[in-house]
Amino acid sequence: MKTAKKLGLAVAVATTMGMSSAAMAEEVNIGFSGPLSGGAALYGENVLSGLRMAADEINAAGGFDIDGENHTINIEALDDQYSPAQAATNAKRLVQESNVPAIFIPHSGGIFALMDFNVEDDFLIMAYTSVPTITEQGNPLTVRIPPTFDGYVNAFTDYAIENWGTKLAMGGATHEYAKIWASMIEKAWTAKGGEVVAKNPMDYNKSADFFTGVSRLVSEEPDVMFVGGASEPTGLVMQQARQLGYEGAFIMMDQAKIGEAANVVGGLELLEDTVGVMPLGAYQTDAAQNFIKRYEEEYGKTPGSEAAFNYLALHGLVEAMEEADSMDPTVVRAALGDAIGNMDVGKNPYEVEGVDEKGGFITAPTMAIVKDGEIVEKEF
Amino acid sequence: MTTFLQQVFNGLTLGSIYGLVALGLTLVYGILHIPNFAHGALYMVGAFMSYFFMVDMGVHYWIAMAGSAVVVAVLGIICERLVFHQLRNSPPIHDKIAAIGILLFLEAMVHMFWGSEFRRMSSPFGGVMNLDGVYLREQGILIIASTVVLVVALNLFLRKTMVGATIIAMAQNREGAFLVGIDANRVAMMTFAISGGLAAIAATLYAPLNLVYPAMGHLVIMKAFVIIILGGMGSIPGAIVGGMIIGFAEAFGGYYISTAYKDVIAFSLLVVILSIRPQGLFAKGAH
Numbered sequence: 001m002k003t004a005k006k007l008g009l010a011v012a013v014a015t016t017m018g019m020s021s022a023a024m025a026e027e028v029n030i031g032f033s034g035p036l037s038g039g040a041a042l043y044g045e046n047v048l049s050g051l052r053m054a055a056d057e058i059n060a061a062g063g064f065d066i067d068g069e070n071h072t073i074n075i076e077a078l079d080d081q082y083s084p085a086q087a088a089t090n091a092k093r094l095v096q097e098s099n100v101p102a103i104f105i106p107h108s109g110g111i112f113a114l115m116d117f118n119v120e121d122d123f124l125i126m127a128y129t130s131v132p133t134i135t136e137q138g139n140p141l142t143v144r145i146p147p148t149f150d151g152y153v154n155a156f157t158d159y160a161i162e163n164w165g166t167k168l169a170m171g172g173a174t175h176e177y178a179k180i181w182a183s184m185i186e187k188a189w190t191a192k193g194g195e196v197v198a199k200n201p202m203d204y205n206k207s208a209d210f211f212t213g214v215s216r217l218v219s220e221e222p223d224v225m226f227v228g229g230a231s232e233p234t235g236l237v238m239q240q241a242r243q244l245g246y247e248g249a250f251i252m253m254d255q256a257k258i259g260e261a262a263n264v265v266g267g268l269e270l271l272e273d274t275v276g277v278m279p280l281g282a283y284q285t286d287a288a289q290n291f292i293k294r295y296e297e298e299y300g301k302t303p304g305s306e307a308a309f310n311y312l313a314l315h316g317l318v319e320a321m322e323e324a325d326s327m328d329p330t331v332v333r334a335a336l337g338d339a340i341g342n343m344d345v346g347k348n349p350y351e352v353e354g355v356d357e358k359g360g361f362i363t364a365p366t367m368a369i370v371k372d373g374e375i376v377e378k379e380f
Numbered sequence: 381m382t383t384f385l386q387q388v389f390n391g392l393t394l395g396s397i398y399g400l401v402a403l404g405l406t407l408v409y410g411i412l413h414i415p416n417f418a419h420g421a422l423y424m425v426g427a428f429m430s431y432f433f434m435v436d437m438g439v440h441y442w443i444a445m446a447g448s449a450v451v452v453a454v455l456g457i458i459c460e461r462l463v464f465h466q467l468r469n470s471p472p473i474h475d476k477i478a479a480i481g482i483l484l485f486l487e488a489m490v491h492m493f494w495g496s497e498f499r500r501m502s503s504p505f506g507g508v509m510n511l512d513g514v515y516l517r518e519q520g521i522l523i524i525a526s527t528v529v530l531v532v533a534l535n536l537f538l539r540k541t542m543v544g545a546t547i548i549a550m551a552q553n554r555e556g557a558f559l560v561g562i563d564a565n566r567v568a569m570m571t572f573a574i575s576g577g578l579a580a581i582a583a584t585l586y587a588p589l590n591l592v593y594p595a596m597g598h599l600v601i602m603k604a605f606v607i608i609i610l611g612g613m614g615s616i617p618g619a620i621v622g623g624m625i626i627g628f629a630e631a632f633g634g635y636y637i638s639t640a641y642k643d644v645i646a647f648s649l650l651v652v653i654l655s656i657r658p659q660g661l662f663a664k665g666a667h
Contacts, residue, residue, distance in 0.1 A: 042593075212631045264498070
């Protein structure tokens with residue numbers, strides 16, 4: 001299969017060269033490395049679905065031009081099962097075999113691993129993670145797609161202390177991302193005069209049952225509980241807390257989505273008084289609603305932010321290549337901010353305004369609160 | 381006191397599930413000497429079959445459980461016939477490799493048909509009883525009761541029926557069993573069927589408390605192996621006692637120390653017990 005493809009490509013290249021400069025569509029490979037099997041497979045597939053949707057749209061519209069030559073997009077996806085080491089191997093392979101100018105990667109561990117050699121190997125990292133330190137390292141070829149979570153930490157903490165009370169029980173999870181989140185929220189919470197009454201993070205990969213951990217948190221009678229991880233198990237934790245008689249509020253880490261957690265527990269009622277990130281479906285803008293409709297037609301399910309952010313990022317990347325008339329990562333990176341800012345709003349469900357000097361996408365930060373069984377948007 | 385009782389209940393619930401999964405694993409190991417790494421995948425397929433029967437076909441929880449047990453029992457027999465039986469004269473390492481192969485195959489199959497979404501399967505026993513501050517989940521009570529019934533039934537079957545006696549004979553002495561004319565093929569198929577059925581029942585009992593997804597087997601299979609090493613490879617009482625030890629260690633360790641350390645506690649127990657009794661709590665063959 002692979003050899004056949006390569007052979008085909010060689011033949012295609014040979015014929016194009018033979019036909020001198022005939023206008024023939026050339027494929028630009030874009031890399032992806034993420035979990036496509038194992039416990040986090042769903043997450044990886046969601047990210048990939050957004051990329052594929054953007055690629056299909058670009059190709060259906062006839063591709064794009066670089067230096068007067070027509071090009072189409074091809075996504076080369078490799079499975080890394082969330083492992084940073086595997087992600088690094090995948091990246092090397094993508095660069096050597098498929099000559100990719102950019103690699104999309106949706107987990108911080110893998111991103112850090114790739115940042116060790118991306119400048120040397122000359123490819124752009126399209127980082128889908130909200131860990132703030134990614135863009136603090138000054139890597140010139142790394143772009144962070146979603147907003148960083150430090151903004152959420154402060155906004156959620158402020159809101160919770162003001163409205164719900166000062167006693168916080170820390171649930172959360174044991175993976176690296178959740179640990180960073182937890183330490184930041186603990187710091188913010190105590191700095192604002194709150195008190196942390198219990199700490200019991202859940203191990204979503206090794207725990208068969210959360211009842212024990214949750215009962216420990218509930219027994220300290222907190223006002224607010226910090227929960228997070230993948231949406232579905234997070235929903236279970238919240239449901240079990242309610243079953244154990246907990247009536248307080250929840251702070252939901254940005255990895256979990258209110259809508260998806262509500263699906264698991266059967267409605268928003270159990271999630272009353274939860275602060276979390278704004279679900280894509282709750283954005284009333286045309287850009288968002290239009291994207292949701294097209295995604296649902298294509299995949300038969302409601303998209304999450306993973307799909308939407310990566311969708312718009314690939315569109316932005318291609319626009320930047322077109323505008324810069326180049327596939328060189330440094331040139332494309334420089335053109336990316338303007339390209340995204342000027343992009344057609346239909347391709348930009350979050351209405352990202354540009355890219356800041358450190359490489360982060362600029363979005364208006366919002367949070368969502370579940371009040372009286374409904375999701376309410378709050379700006380901060 | 382209430383928190384203590386609460387952890388006893390949690391430990392019993394967890395221990396029962398671990399015990400049921402380990403029971404199937406230890407049966408196959410004790411009788412056929414195959415470390416069936418695919419057992420966790422059978423457990424996962426059991427949950428998906430129940431989900432399919434309950435959610436897609438709309439049948440009742442109990443019928444879904446029975447249906448799933450039958451399907452997975454047949455799947456176990458197919459694995460035995462197509463894979464392990466063919467390898468009966470090969471070195472033991474081939475069984476291990478084949479088991480891992482089956483694990484990957486089953487996961488990929490489920491992934492293909494159902495995708496990787498987390499699914500929620502609720503049972504009719506979703507309520508929570510509050511006994512003076514101790515929260516008893518109805519599903520938890522059901523799990524404990526079902527485990528008791530299944531273990532007693534399995535014991536009666538093995539001890540009181542002729543068919544059961546042939547299984548035990550195989551476990552005790554293979555050559556002797558052949559000499560008295562026991563059909564090894566039948567015993568092997570039956571063992572895999574029972575093992576698969578138990579895995580499916582355990583999964584169906586447990587799924588309503590958690591989520592159904594292709595990687596769900598990984599959670600229990602590692603613990604099940606720890607349990608049968610702890611209890612003694614091939615020992616039925618060892619699987620149950622081992623399951624309870626791990627279940628209680630997780631519940632109490634998770635509550636009184638920290639959920640972050642509960643695996644450390646469980647594995648420290650394993651180290652301590654194995655250094656005192658290297659052959660496991662119940663030596664092999666103690667049926």
